[in-house]
Amino acid sequence: MKKAMWAIFGGALLLYVVIVMAIAVGPAIDLAQTPPGPGVKPLTPLQAEGRQVFASNGCDYCHTEQVRPLPEDKVFGRPSAPGDFAYVTPEMLGSERTGPDLTNVGNAKPSDVWQYIHLYDPRAVEPASIMPNFKFLFRVVDKVPAGDTAVPVPPAFAPKHGYVIPTQKAKALVAYLLSLKQAPIPGYRMNGGMGGPTSAAAPAASAPATSASAGGYVFDAAKGKSLFEANCSACHQSTGEGIPTAFPPLVGNPAVEADDPTLQIETILHGAHGKVISGKRYSGTMTAFASQLNDTDIANIANYERSSWGNHAKHVTPAEVAAERAKGN
Numbered sequence: 001m002k003k004a005m006w007a008i009f010g011g012a013l014l015l016y017v018v019i020v021m022a023i024a025v026g027p028a029i030d031l032a033q034t035p036p037g038p039g040v041k042p043l044t045p046l047q048a049e050g051r052q053v054f055a056s057n058g059c060d061y062c063h064t065e066q067v068r069p070l071p072e073d074k075v076f077g078r079p080s081a082p083g084d085f086a087y088v089t090p091e092m093l094g095s096e097r098t099g100p101d102l103t104n105v106g107n108a109k110p111s112d113v114w115q116y117i118h119l120y121d122p123r124a125v126e127p128a129s130i131m132p133n134f135k136f137l138f139r140v141v142d143k144v145p146a147g148d149t150a151v152p153v154p155p156a157f158a159p160k161h162g163y164v165i166p167t168q169k170a171k172a173l174v175a176y177l178l179s180l181k182q183a184p185i186p187g188y189r190m191n192g193g194m195g196g197p198t199s200a201a202a203p204a205a206s207a208p209a210t211s212a213s214a215g216g217y218v219f220d221a222a223k224g225k226s227l228f229e230a231n232c233s234a235c236h237q238s239t240g241e242g243i244p245t246a247f248p249p250l251v252g253n254p255a256v257e258a259d260d261p262t263l264q265i266e267t268i269l270h271g272a273h274g275k276v277i278s279g280k281r282y283s284g285t286m287t288a289f290a291s292q293l294n295d296t297d298i299a300n301i302a303n304y305e306r307s308s309w310g311n312h313a314k315h316v317t318p319a320e321v322a323a324e325r326a327k328g329n
């Protein structure tokens with residue numbers, strides 16, 4: 001009787017140890033030996049501090065940092081690979097996808113000013129956002145201390161008096177968020193993952209492509225509006241009014257109103273920073289869209305800007321975008 005009991009106990013223990021080795025210890029050792037992927041860099045001390053702020057504020061309750069090989073995750077980038085996590089163990093993969101995946105947010109939202117305004121009050125840049133505000137990561141002061149920069153929170157969301165200044169924690173957190181950029185894997189081609197279309201079979205709608213023959217182009221206002229909402233309104237706002245001192249208004253913007261669309265197209269293709277626009281400078285950075293939007297997309301967005309919010313300017317064609325793209329950066 002006793003012998004049988006020991007056999008059951010011993011057998012169960014052995015099985016337990018084998019399972020633990022196989023599903024926990026083995027993979028952990030394997031992962032620890034995975035070399036960093038090409039272009040994957042360790043975090044700077046400030047970014048590492050920001051990662052702690054990210055963890056302690058529960059950002060990973062709503063945000064994942066793992067792109068799955070699924071068609072619906074393609075918007076976030078290529079599927080995550082083990083080498084991506086070489087310098088960030090334990091990984092914060094997350095599980096709830098209440099908000100967007102943040103693996104590539106440094107590319108998607110590269111403006112520190114946008115990040116600060118969004119953390120201070122997400123509704124200030126994304127009106128329908130359900131993300132909680134993180135105002136406690138900011139201070140409100142009467143006078144901006146030397147070496148600090150006030151966050152240009154839109155008036156409707158700003159405190160009645162004083163200036164909003166990011167604390168050290170907010171600065172570290174934003175440094176961490178901006179560091180989240182997926183390193184490209186040389187030779188890797190997006191193939192849609194499980195069940196998705198292969199890149200050979202169907203070029204993604206947003207892949208850069210040579211322009212459609214200009215003659216056949218008709219401005220698609222609905223397409224222009226939805227592309228503007230998806231790519232531009234976070235900074236320039238749906239009203240085209242921008243955010244004072246951070247993002248310029250497109251209403252009455254000289255580049256948008258000009259007959260010659262060169263500056264407008266160039267800005268959309270290659271981004272911009274630090275220019276004087278109608279006598280003012282802006283602290284934000286405009287993203288480059290050359291690799292994300294094709295010539296027809298850009299023509300539709302440009303024409304949406306040219307015909308909205310009271311703007312009435314000459315329309316541009318995909319051929320003009322193609323010509324500008326061909327000039328290079």
Ligand code: HEC
Pocket residue numbers: 054057058059060061062063098099100101102105108109122126128129130131132134173177
């Ligand atoms: C209750 C869930 C929730 C929590 C907690 C949360 N977020 Fe969010 N987050 C969202 C949602 C929903 C969105 C999409 C709407 C928006 O942009 O505000 C979002 C959007 C974002 C975006 C923009 C992503 C993009 O690609 O447009 C960033 C950056 C972000 N969150 C960072 C954070 C950080 C940092 C924290 C912790 C300090 C945090 N979030 C906590 C729900 C959450």
Ligand code: HEC
Pocket residue numbers: 109110111114228231232233234235236246247248250253254255256263264267268272273274275276277281282283284285286287289301302305
């Ligand atoms: C991350 C914030 C951000 C996003 C997203 C963004 N912009 Fe901008 N945009 C800016 C900033 C900041 C400037 C001012 C650049 C400067 O200071 O040189 C700007 C400038 C411009 C200008 C004026 C250029 C000039 O010289 O007058 C146009 C036109 C423009 N953006 C269009 C767009 C379009 C179209 C999109 C979407 C495809 C877009 N922007 C997305 C931040 C952004």
